[in-house]
Amino acid sequence: xxxxxxxxxxxxxxxxxxxxxxxxxxxxxxxxxxxxxxxxxxxxxxxxxxxxxxxxxxxxxxxxxxxxxxxxxxxxxxxxxxxxxxxxxxxxxxxxxxxxxxxxxxxxxxxxxxxxxxxxxxxxxxxxxxxxxxxxxxxxxxxxxxxxxxxxxxxxxxxxxxxxxxxxxxxxxxxxxxxxxxxxxxxxxxxxxxxxxxxxxxxxxxxxxxxxxxxxxxxxxxxxxxxxxxxxxxxxxxxxxxxxxxxxxxxxxxxxxxxxxxxxxxxxxxxxxxxxxxxxxxxxxxxxxxxxxxxxxxxxxxxxxxxxxxxxxx
Amino acid sequence: xxxxxxxxxxxxxxxxxxxxxxxxxxxxxxxxxxxxxxxxxxxxxxxxxxxxxxxxxxxxxxxxxxxxxxxxxxxxxxxxxxxxxxxxxxxxxxxxxxxxxxxxxxxxxxxxxxxxxxxxxxxxxxxxxxxxxxxxxxxxxxxxxxxxxxxxxxxxxxxxxxxxxxxxxxxxxxxxxxxxxxxxxxxxxxxxxxxxxxxxxxxxxxxxxxxxxxxxxxxxxxxxxxxxxxxxxxxxxxxxxxxxxxxxxxxxxxxxxxxxxxxxxxxxxxxxxxxxxxxxxxxxxxxxxxxxxxxxxxxxxxxxxxxxxxxxxx
Numbered sequence: 001x002x003x004x005x006x007x008x009x010x011x012x013x014x015x016x017x018x019x020x021x022x023x024x025x026x027x028x029x030x031x032x033x034x035x036x037x038x039x040x041x042x043x044x045x046x047x048x049x050x051x052x053x054x055x056x057x058x059x060x061x062x063x064x065x066x067x068x069x070x071x072x073x074x075x076x077x078x079x080x081x082x083x084x085x086x087x088x089x090x091x092x093x094x095x096x097x098x099x100x101x102x103x104x105x106x107x108x109x110x111x112x113x114x115x116x117x118x119x120x121x122x123x124x125x126x127x128x129x130x131x132x133x134x135x136x137x138x139x140x141x142x143x144x145x146x147x148x149x150x151x152x153x154x155x156x157x158x159x160x161x162x163x164x165x166x167x168x169x170x171x172x173x174x175x176x177x178x179x180x181x182x183x184x185x186x187x188x189x190x191x192x193x194x195x196x197x198x199x200x201x202x203x204x205x206x207x208x209x210x211x212x213x214x215x216x217x218x219x220x221x222x223x224x225x226x227x228x229x230x231x232x233x234x235x236x237x238x239x240x241x242x243x244x245x246x247x248x249x250x251x252x253x254x255x256x257x258x259x260x261x262x263x264x265x266x267x268x269x270x271x272x273x274x275x276x277x278x279x280x281x282x283x284x285x286x287x288x289x290x291x292x293x294x295x296x297x298x299x300x301x302x303x304x305x306x307x308x309x310x311x312x313x314x
Numbered sequence: 315x316x317x318x319x320x321x322x323x324x325x326x327x328x329x330x331x332x333x334x335x336x337x338x339x340x341x342x343x344x345x346x347x348x349x350x351x352x353x354x355x356x357x358x359x360x361x362x363x364x365x366x367x368x369x370x371x372x373x374x375x376x377x378x379x380x381x382x383x384x385x386x387x388x389x390x391x392x393x394x395x396x397x398x399x400x401x402x403x404x405x406x407x408x409x410x411x412x413x414x415x416x417x418x419x420x421x422x423x424x425x426x427x428x429x430x431x432x433x434x435x436x437x438x439x440x441x442x443x444x445x446x447x448x449x450x451x452x453x454x455x456x457x458x459x460x461x462x463x464x465x466x467x468x469x470x471x472x473x474x475x476x477x478x479x480x481x482x483x484x485x486x487x488x489x490x491x492x493x494x495x496x497x498x499x500x501x502x503x504x505x506x507x508x509x510x511x512x513x514x515x516x517x518x519x520x521x522x523x524x525x526x527x528x529x530x531x532x533x534x535x536x537x538x539x540x541x542x543x544x545x546x547x548x549x550x551x552x553x554x555x556x557x558x559x560x561x562x563x564x565x566x567x568x569x570x571x572x573x574x575x576x577x578x579x580x581x582x583x584x585x586x587x588x589x590x591x592x593x594x595x596x597x598x599x600x601x602x603x604x605x606x607x608x609x610x611x612x613x614x615x616x617x618x619x620x621x622x623x624x625x626x627x628x
Binding site: 201208 | 334335336337373374376377378380381383384385386387388390391393394395397398399400401402404405406408409412413416417423425426427428430449491493494498503513515520521522523525
């Protein structure tokens with residue numbers, strides 16, 4: 001029986017903050033990152049890949065804004081923009097990985113599933129919008145968007161007198177098409193799914209799927225997906241080799257192998273950066289708490305060298 | 315054994331020419347169109363859905379152009395824009411159909427597959443670019459795009475002194491993930507695939523999949539997909555109830571049931587509009603010639619009423 005691994009690629013695995021965002025840059029980053037998965041694939045793992053979409057959906061939102069300004073093309077809502085990004089990032093990943101497999105002489109199919117993810121309308125996230133999306137607005141511009149579209153804004157922490165739209169980031173509750181992902185992965189197909197944390201939807205009172213203007217954390221969605229398909233291992237790929245407790249303090253320490261109990265304790269002690277490493281650690285813990293045998297947080301490069309980074313185990 | 319039908323939705327089933335292109339309009343059109351499929355689904359058919367993307371990818375191209383002008387966001391190449399459109403149109407179709415099924419008390423899953431489609435670099439289409447895409451340019455603007463990006467332009471047939479980019483429309487040769495589509499459909503899942511005719515790719519000398527700036531005819535891709543998955547019936551949904559021979563001439567006649575031989579003869583006689591009905595009739599014929607038992611060209615509404623439109627049979 002082959003082991004199944006869910007591997008979540010960070011946004012920076014595809015588009016780095018200091019890059020302009022050309023398609024060529026994204027392909028180059030994807031080649032570098034995905035090459036590191038060959039060793040897991042050769043080791044016989046069944047693979048499900050998820051990915052971030054922060055920079056890409058940010059660009060799509062700005063392109064929508066620009067298209068409305070210049071050509072009067074109606075801007076698409078956030079959920080539809082996330083769907084756009086699943087299509088294009090999924091395609092770029094699929095083609096890149098298929099070509100790497102060909103080069104390596106590995107005969108495996110790759111498929112991309114457009115994935116809505118269900119959240120709850122009662123999620124506390126709807127009382128506190130936290131996720132910044134799209135471009136910077138002046139106060140006057142922001143007020144117009146609030147009047148026109150009901151958007152909520154918060155001041156940018158980086159730039160003075162600049163405002164950015166904020167949206168809720170509710171917890172993922174159900175991955176649409178999870179059985180299809182599971183069956184394909186168990187049949188040896190490499191499945192790309194739940195990109196960008198999934199397209200946010202909720203069930204209304206009649207049981208109909210309705211859209212939502214929200215962003216789901218991609219590590220949380222990946223951990224839920226890993227749990228639901230009965231994966232053995234969850235890999236959260238980021239831009240550092242290890243998770244550090246007390247990062248930037250004298251007590252800073254790289255974590256190698258930590259137990260569920262230790263991680264829970266460290267979270268209580270606020271040992272992880274809230275906006276950054278905490279959601280990853282929580283997702284790693286969620287997977288272990290719900291039946292997973294190993295969660296790994298590291299950079300793709302470490303994986304390619306057979307290293308392990310930070311392991312959370314049962 | 316259930317019959318399998320591939321159903322190709324025309325672009326106007328999702329966004330009509332006289333509409334502005336809001337997401338609400340597209341959902342309304344999709345509801346009207348997809349409601350007509352309930353009778354086939356209740357009849358026990360396994361269903362694969364494909365769709366056009368002309369208006370949507372046109373908007374995405376213009377949004378990319380506007381994003382580059384206003385915010386210096388690198389525009390994505392055409393293949394990546396097609397992938398975007400597969401994500402968003404697929405998601406909108408999937409959610410709409412899932413809700414219709416719920417309302418009808420039908421327990422079936424819907425899934426969207428991002429689908430690259432392989433063409434040949436030797437296709438004669440690369441000697442004669444025919445497909446107009448994107449916005450209108452002045453001659454001066456067009457010359458700049460040609461110098462910067464190598465784009466080829468032709469004058470607009472509709473507007474004076476306006477130029478539009480043209481791209482090749484090569485024949486589809488292979489549907490990536492066709493076996494996955496087939497297996498899912500045969501298992502009773504409604505599969506949305508090959509949207510917009512598929513994301514155009516080709517195999518280079520090393521057998522690697524490379525991208526192409528092209529547009530594949532969605533009916534041709536749907537007919538190939540129908541053939542490859544061994545479908546029984548192909549439905550090409552458009553905005554007229556029947557195919558007419560000699561449309562607009564005194565000899566105009568609606569075609570009800572026509573044989574493979576009759577259709578071949580009518581094509582030779584140039585009885586169908588070249589840019590419009592001919593590709594649909596050729597796709598219908600391709601399917602019948604390659605083992606399909608029935609191709610139907612009609613409007614969705616006709617289907618919903620149990621009517622048949624124009625049938626091409628063996």
